[in-house]
Amino acid sequence: MPGDAVLPPETAREVIDPHAYAQWDDLLDTFDRLRAESPVAKVVAEDGELFDPFWLVTRYDDVMRISKDNTTFLNNPRPVVFSFRKAIEFSRAATGSDILVDSLVVFDAPIHPKYRRLTQDWFMPRNLARMEEEIRGIANATVDRLVAACAAGEIVDFCKLVSAPYPLHVVMQILGVPEEDEPRMLMLTQQMFGGQDADLSGSGMENMTQEQVIQLVAGAVKSFEDYFAGIAADRRAHPTDDVASVIANATVDGKSLPERDMAGYYIIVATAGHDTTSASTAGAMLALAQDPEQWARVKADRSLLPGIVEEAIRWTTPVQHFMRTAAEDVELGGQQVKKGDWLMINYVAANHDPAQFDNPRKFDASRSPNRHLAFGAGAHQCLGLHLARMEMKILFETLLDRIDSIELAGEPRRATSTFVGGLKTLPVRIQAR
Template sequence: MKTGPNASPADSLAVVDPNSYADWNSALDLFDRLRGESPVVRIECPDGSFDPFWLLTRYEDAMRVSKDNAGFLNAPRSTVFTNKAGEALAREVTARQGEESPNLVSSLVVIDAPKHPKLRRLTQEWFMPKNLRNIEAAIRDLAIKTVDRFIEASQGGNEVVDFVPLVAAPYPLHVVMQILGVPEADEPKMLFLTQQMFGGQDEDLSQSGMAQMTPEMISQIVFGAVAEFETYFEGLAAQRRANPTGDVATILATAQIDGEPISARDRAGYYIIVAAAGHDTTSASTAGAMLALAQDPEQFARAKADRSLVPGIVEEAIRWTSPVQHFMRTAVADCQFGDVTVRAGDWLMINYVAANHDPEQFDNPRKFDATRDANRHLAFGAGAHQCLGLHLARLEMRLLFEALLDRVDSIELAGEPRRAKSTFVGGLKTLPLRISGH
């Protein structure tokens, strides 16, 4: 039952079109216009290929839904936007595994209370700042080596270097794989599978070579990647049970809830969310920060002179880039958003890109400002489902940018950066630079 304004067919399709997010300024223009017309608007598919949902573009509404984990659930429907065919396929695959679900991966992202807090507690202490201090020196060492390779590749500023494959992608990947106990030799496989899972809509990232894939083809790529992840991590779990260590893989391999071992599906989902989300999002924010510094030599010079600006650069990059572009929720009961009535069972999209660019919350939101006061962005979510790895992401980025500012003397764009075509996890896939360093 419709109880609020409908977006036009063209706008509805643009909201769910991966290509929209590759054209960043046009996407922000779209969300600004929709927010101005109606902050909560119904998105309907002209051909009926996906179910209707309410799009939230205002920070205040996105924060409300994010924090109300009893009123807006993750699990009843797909937690990431998918069309009807994709959800049906997920239900079919998971039913064969004995637990039908609209979500292919049973991770912290899709599970509700009372199970969610029990699963989260298994690793929560590990990802807190106190424990991360134990690995800070190792991460700093890796950051320095990554910057060394980056400067070496530039050959004294004579070569154009692509920051994404040289720095933004491999650095956080290596950190997370070390935490999980994945051998370095297997890291390329992990990167490939992550790109297939999150970048299935982009022919470069999925490595399909096909610019015009049908939703069914995209689903098959994603499902294949998930199956490979599950097989790999079950093997790793078996190794850790036989030879336990202090890594997160061991915690999960031996984890119990209420005296019972966690299920293979929950364990695989946990590994996948740590492995995939743990590096792809940080990679996107890192590239976003570097783009901003390349576009603003004055801000780069200030940061070189004053390292106290680095945490601000990190936080602003995470807001400005908003790597996780949305999550979906399902309303438990009828509720009001202004004069719009959302009914029990309705599907909603929390659009973090729109929320993090809401001028009511952020002054001049499209400007990258490392000195922005009270940067309470929503890029990590809020409430019970706030990102588990937020302290790790901030630490990784801080250490990398400290190393970069120590060694890089100048940065300039040397070509057109390109963004991923993706409705879910997005960011730059190329960032050509010319740098000088020592």
């Protein structure tokens, strides 16, 4: 590939190594160097067999360009998340497609806008306002558990006690999933998105083989499909005003959704609807626990809270990358990308680009403007961004009302994952009112 900027093997390994994403500062150092030296560079497997070559895109402006140009850069037909060849072959054998789950994130026009419109109004602020009281009740119950657990001055894991169960409960209420099934939904989500992590996958295996990860993720997908087939059947027979009923009874071009597409719709709402918000919520709490003065300021002035929420989403960047496929030859960052080439738009790198964000590693609640890419951009911008902001704002209003101080009480740990990432443990000690 003469003329292409190709990453050296050790850097290429780091980009696709889930363990590297758990070593946050080292990873950011790598992205800083790549943005300066090779903002668009080819990643090639050392043996040529593990995965198809792709372009790594690390600069904010380039990631924004790709995100908004859905004609030149497609979500289909190649996987929209980095995948090893064995995973693609498994998916092809199991589904006839290179992609294991057909959901909103994998479709292009004209299918994508038609599917998106089915639930788009449901997730708009005007409709979500109907849920504010219910979400506030869930937030209060969550903080009750936190305060009770800390009554004796004990150290608690904010992730397990608050940031994981709170958005999970909200989105499962939206989907009409019974509360007793929520632990199962959390486990399956963590296996799907955190299958590479020994703790989140439930495997206890620190270094699983590709085959083991593939089987784990595929099993989680199958369990989701079976579960939501039952939900869909129930909502067709007994429709309500929840999102599950909208999906179950939706028609596009006069036809019901194909079974595979319907399952994918349920899965993306059920998984992306809470795991990402969980990561941002934990990120916000980490930043505030590390900065008592900022905690005191926002307690005294709640107008700062939207800035806390937005900065937490940027600073954490729960969805760490997506893949795109070039529909035509195009020049990008001084490199000639060919039609059919695969590209990784790395949101972690883009959201820490100093050309866009002054002192990007600093958590700055007053950052303005804050045009981060954690929700993506363009036609595929996250459908649930208004819900995520609302959930976080309500939770932190509740925390600020009920808690006087919070401090870090141990070493936080990040998930081992290349796709959806964030804190998996956050030990804290709180002083309640």
